[in-house]
Every structure is written in structure tokens, then in C-alpha cells.
Amino acid sequence: MSELTENVPAYDSDIVVIGAGAAGLMTAIHAARAGHLRVVALDGAPRIGIKILVAGGGRCNVTHHVVDERDYAGSTPAAIRRVLSRFSVADCVAFFNQLGVTFKQEDTGKLFPTTDDAHTVLNALLQAARDSGVDLRWPIRVQSITPLAQGGFEVAGPWGVLRARAIALCSGGKSLPKSGSDGLGLELVKTLGHSVTRHVIPSLVPLVSDAQHWARTLSGLAVEAEIRVVSGTGRHIISSINSMLFTHFGFSGPAVLDMSRHLMMERTRDPDASLQLCFLPNLRHDLPKGPKHNAKLSCSLDEADTWLLDSKAQTVLSRLRERLPERLAKTLLESAGIPTDRSAKQIDRERRRSLAQLLCAAPAHIVGDRGFSHAEVTAGGVPLNELNVSTLQSRMCPGLFMAGEILDVDGRIGGFNFQWAWASGFVAGISIAKYLDS
Ligand SMILES: Cc1cc2nc3c(=O)[nH]c(=O)nc-3n(C[C@H](O)[C@H](O)[C@H](O)COP(=O)(O)OP(=O)(O)OC[C@H]3O[C@@H](n4cnc5c(N)ncnc54)[C@H](O)[C@@H]3O)c2cc1C
Structure with a gap:
């Protein structure tokens, strides 16, 4: 050679x-x-x-x-x-x-x-x-x-x-x-x-809720919601308005998948970061879909409370049914300890505010994600x-x-x-x- x-x-x-x-x-x-x-x-x-x-x-x-x-x-x-x-x-x-x-x-x-x-x-x-x-x-x-x-x-x-x-x-x-x-x-x-x-x-992965979370009883239900990632001190980090899906383990659907990486990445720095669900995403106005980094929420606690009070003699259940599927409405009422036949005026302030809280910022109690086998990316x-x-x-x-x-x-x-x-x-x-x- x-x-x-x-x-x-x-x-x-x-x-x-x-x-x-x-x-x-x-x-x-x-x-x-x-x-x-x-x-x-x-x-x-x-x-x-x-x-x-x-x-x-x-x-x-x-x-x-x-x-x-x-x-x-x-x-x-x-x-x-x-x-x-x-x-x-x-x-x-x-x-x-x-x-x-x-x-x-x-x-x-x-x-x-x-x-x-x-x-x-x-x-x-x-x-x-x-x-x-x-x-x-x-x-x-x-x-x-x-x-x-x-x-x-x-x-x-x-x-x-x-x-x-x-x-x-x-x-x-x-x-x-x-x-x-x-x-x-x-x-x-x-x-x-x-x-x-x-x-x-x-990333783009379904999220697992605490085993006792009321959301697990709604498996199969899809709703439009704003999903928010919030820091341990309550600061809004990012949110997405889109459809979400309740599952037997917790949450999935586009809005949840989009927020999954933001929550889990935030938790690597801040273990107390959490996910909130808002079921009145279009109460204030029709907001565009997709992730948003700004802190303008689609609905505040006071706005949700005012919306409940505006229902006059209507039962709270029928008020909720205007914007939420019946299964979700009943589950939220049960979670807030409110009978379905009451009007907003018949509920004490504390319970009504706790329902308003569930409507605009329900804690998702996420304990983990479904892992790489279920992640799209x-x-x-x-x-x-x-x-x-x-x-x-x-x-x-x-x-x-x-x-x-x-x-x-x-x-x-x-x-x-x-x-x-x-x-x-x-x-x-x-x-x-x-x-x-x-
Ligand atoms: C269920 C699911 C649905 C999705 N749907 C969409 C969608 O609709 N739209 C969208 O935009 N994105 C979607 N995605 C994401 C998208 O598929 C990926 O982002 C994209 O395929 C990434 O392309 P890639 O080539 O970089 O990696 P991959 O597609 O992961 O390809 C990497 C390849 O490298 C090979 N490889 C790895 N290591 C070695 C090695 N050592 N030697 C030889 N070969 C190796 C693997 O076998 C694989 O074929 C989805 C993902 C999943 C899991």
C-alpha cells in the first residue's frame, strides 16, 4: 500500500x-x-x-x-x-x-x-x-x-x-x-x-391529578377552558384557552397538553408551581385560542361571583348550565357543598365565593405526568x-x-x-x- x-x-x-x-x-x-x-x-x-x-x-x-x-x-x-x-x-x-x-x-x-x-x-x-x-x-x-x-x-x-x-x-x-x-x-x-x-x-403530555380529585369522576368529558400555570407565589406564568379533556387519571386535551411542559419545567425550579382550570374562559370577551404569556386572565374571582349573582331567581345549576356541561356543573356544586336547587341569593357568601373560585381558578392538583410513552414531544x-x-x-x-x-x-x-x-x-x-x- x-x-x-x-x-x-x-x-x-x-x-x-x-x-x-x-x-x-x-x-x-x-x-x-x-x-x-x-x-x-x-x-x-x-x-x-x-x-x-x-x-x-x-x-x-x-x-x-x-x-x-x-x-x-x-x-x-x-x-x-x-x-x-x-x-x-x-x-x-x-x-x-x-x-x-x-x-x-x-x-x-x-x-x-x-x-x-x-x-x-x-x-x-x-x-x-x-x-x-x-x-x-x-x-x-x-x-x-x-x-x-x-x-x-x-x-x-x-x-x-x-x-x-x-x-x-x-x-x-x-x-x-x-x-x-x-x-x-x-x-x-x-x-x-x-x-x-x-x-x-x-412535553405535550397528559397530566395526572391527585387520586381524590373530583375531576377523575368526569372521565370522557371535554370542555373549553383556560388552563393556567401559576408559580408557588401565585404569579401567572402562562395560560392557554382551548379544549381540555377529563380522563380517568386526570387531564388531557390540547389546552392541557400545551401547558404540560410549562408546568413541569417550572416545577424543576419551583416545586410549588401549580395548574389552575378556568371554566368561564369567554366570560369577559371572546379571547383568541392558544398559549398566552400575559397576565390578563379571562375571568377573575369577582367577575365569576358577579356572574353568579346576576342569575337572580334562577337556580345556580341552571345558571352554570348556560356555560358548562351538566356533569361538570353538578360536580362543581357538589365540590362547593351547594345543593342544586338553590339560587345564588340563597347561598351564603362563603360558599358562593368558593364556587366562583372553582369556576375561575380550580386547582388541578397535578401529581405528575404520563411520561415519555404518552408524550408527543x-x-x-x-x-x-x-x-x-x-x-x-x-x-x-x-x-x-x-x-x-x-x-x-x-x-x-x-x-x-x-x-x-x-x-x-x-x-x-x-x-x-x-x-x-x-
Ligand atoms: C403520538 C404522536 C403524535 C404526534 N403528532 C404530531 C402532529 O400531528 N404534528 C406535529 O407537528 N407533530 C406531532 N408529533 C411530534 C412529531 O412527531 C415529532 O416532533 C417529530 O417526529 C420529530 O422528528 P425527528 O425526526 O426529530 O424525531 P423522530 O421522529 O423521533 O425520529 C428519530 C428517528 O431516529 C431513530 N433513532 C434514534 N436513535 C437512533 C440510533 N442510535 N441509531 C439509529 N436510529 C436512531 C428513531 O428510530 C427514529 O426513527 C407527534 C408525536 C407523537 C409521539
Whole structure:
């Protein structure tokens, strides 16, 4: 062997993409489309694209008609905006349209494929990957990544080794571990010099109430409510008006899921942070849906009390039924110790105020969440300030790129998490190709 050959490592591929979920497929497609690079995408799961298939109840909420950095939490808004701005909702729609996927927009602003079938989205991505020459292999789980002295990386597992000039780590977070995203990528990235946020917790996750909470008796009931996260000292942190669902374990539904990461992350700093439920969200005026950071509550204790008193000779039950389902109305009355046949004027002030309190700020008594197996996304991950946000290349390890949920970015319900996966995958894909071309 000549000296020259000895010094040049044999690369099996130009690029290895680790993880072929939404972000990994997007990265691989755009890296392969950019030129004549050999792109291998590996996925450890026995079935490819499970999360795309289960998303949106099997319909896949691909994106939202308006997306900006305020729809996300995690790394800084400015950094998130930089990435999102490179691949807009219009770019996303055009990209999928080219693959033959058309969309319909629901009243909520969510975009679904017109087929109402997530297979349409996954099949289009897999076809695009094949058409652009991506070599897709599974189940191939990467268990180690070693930078090579001469440049590039060796990725390895029980299946063997692969050497590549550059890699994209798109291994997701820890949500729905049976889909293959069990957090191994977060361990691998630490071996390459990166850090991971101190807290990596489930997000968009149902919340568990105290076993004695009256809410558990309402399992199956859905209502419109304002869900508030409040600090231990009673300071309003964030709230969301949307539908919520009572369950046999506690609470679920969009408003609760959206607030779950804020409550659980707040509790890492302030164990007394709590969740409040307001069942008169539109008493004052019709407020827009979705998370709000301002402290303007949709209904105060005094307003709820005045609303009760305005009912005149009406029974409180019939007053509550104007805005609440009967089951909830009866449960709140029982909880406040008020018989259903009384009018507001017949109730002593203390009981009436305690009912008003339940209507506008009922304590949810949350004791935990349902964990990563029931979470749609992961809060926490690799901080964006450890990457160049224009390219999503690592600042610590040249030739390493990242995209998707492995990064410290999580969105609210509505297609925002996929939009992050598409946008960051696009940036990582074109950037890794440019990096190798230069
Ligand atoms: C039930 C559910 C419903 C959802 N619905 C929606 C929705 O409708 N709209 C929306 O916007 N978002 C939704 N989400 C969130 C969305 O699915 C994720 O944010 C998105 O899929 C993240 O993409 P990703 O590619 O970064 O990670 P993932 O989709 O988690 O993909 C990571 C891939 O990497 C592979 N992998 C991990 N480690 C390794 C390794 N060591 N070696 C090889 N491969 C590895 C995994 O097998 C996996 O396939 C939903 C999530 C869940 C769980």
C-alpha cells in the first residue's frame, strides 16, 4: 500500500444520517439533492417513520398555516426564528406538493393531507429519498460515533461500522420510545463534546391529578377552558384557552397538553408551581385560542361571583348550565357543598365565593405526568447555541450536523413540531452538502 493510500481513510459514504424520522428524511433528501454525494440514512427502528404514521391520530398534522418562534419553547426565540425563516410554511407546502401531497386547512389552522392519511406523507418522503439516491437502511441502530483523526466519523453498532466524511444526527428525543426514539442520540452527542439541557422532560403530555380529585369522576368529558400555570407565589406564568379533556387519571386535551411542559419545567425550579382550570374562559370577551404569556386572565374571582349573582331567581345549576356541561356543573356544586336547587341569593357568601373560585381558578392538583410513552414531544435537548444556526453544524465537532427533536426546541400542538423537523432538516441537509463541496 502506498503512503498516500494509508493516510486517506476509506469512506463508505460521504454522509451518514443517523435517524430517518421526519428530520432525518428531510436532511437526507436535501443533502442528496444538492449533488453527487453518497448519502446513507440509518434508522434503528424495525419500522420506518412510525411517528409520522401515528401523528395527528393517523392523519399527520404536517404543519400550521402560520408558524413563528412564539409557537415554541426551549432555546432562544431568535435562534429558533433563524432556522424557521429558512423554510417557511409556504416552502413546506410547495415541497410536499412537488411530491404529490396536497393539503387541506382546518379551522384551527392545522394542515393535513387531503387524503386524511399519514401514509401519504410517509410514502412521499420515502419515494423522494429513493428518487434523490438516498441509501435508506433499517433496522440499523448506531451505538457509537467516533471522530476520525483524518476527518470524518466512524459510526458503529452490532451490525458493523460505516465511515463517512460528515454525519447528521437526527435521532429525535425521548418521546414515544417504542418508535425508536429512546434518547440514545442524546447520549451519543455528549461523547462528541456537546451538552444536553439539565432537564429533558416529556412535553405535550397528559397530566395526572391527585387520586381524590373530583375531576377523575368526569372521565370522557371535554370542555373549553383556560388552563393556567401559576408559580408557588401565585404569579401567572402562562395560560392557554382551548379544549381540555377529563380522563380517568386526570387531564388531557390540547389546552392541557400545551401547558404540560410549562408546568413541569417550572416545577424543576419551583416545586410549588401549580395548574389552575378556568371554566368561564369567554366570560369577559371572546379571547383568541392558544398559549398566552400575559397576565390578563379571562375571568377573575369577582367577575365569576358577579356572574353568579346576576342569575337572580334562577337556580345556580341552571345558571352554570348556560356555560358548562351538566356533569361538570353538578360536580362543581357538589365540590362547593351547594345543593342544586338553590339560587345564588340563597347561598351564603362563603360558599358562593368558593364556587366562583372553582369556576375561575380550580386547582388541578397535578401529581405528575404520563411520561415519555404518552408524550408527543421532548422538552430539552442540545442547546442551539452549541450549533451555528445558519448551518446547524456543531461548534464543537466539525462535520457533525443536527436537526429535529434532538435539539432543545419543542412546539405547541398544531403541526409546529413537524414544521421544526422539516425546517431544521432542510437547513442541515443543504448545509452538510455545501460543507463537503467546499
Ligand atoms: C403520538 C404522536 C403524535 C404526534 N403528532 C404530531 C402532529 O400531528 N404534528 C406535529 O407537528 N407533530 C406531532 N408529533 C411530534 C412529531 O412527531 C415529532 O416532533 C417529530 O417526529 C420529530 O422528528 P425527528 O425526526 O426529530 O424525531 P423522530 O421522529 O423521533 O425520529 C428519530 C428517528 O431516529 C431513530 N433513532 C434514534 N436513535 C437512533 C440510533 N442510535 N441509531 C439509529 N436510529 C436512531 C428513531 O428510530 C427514529 O426513527 C407527534 C408525536 C407523537 C409521539
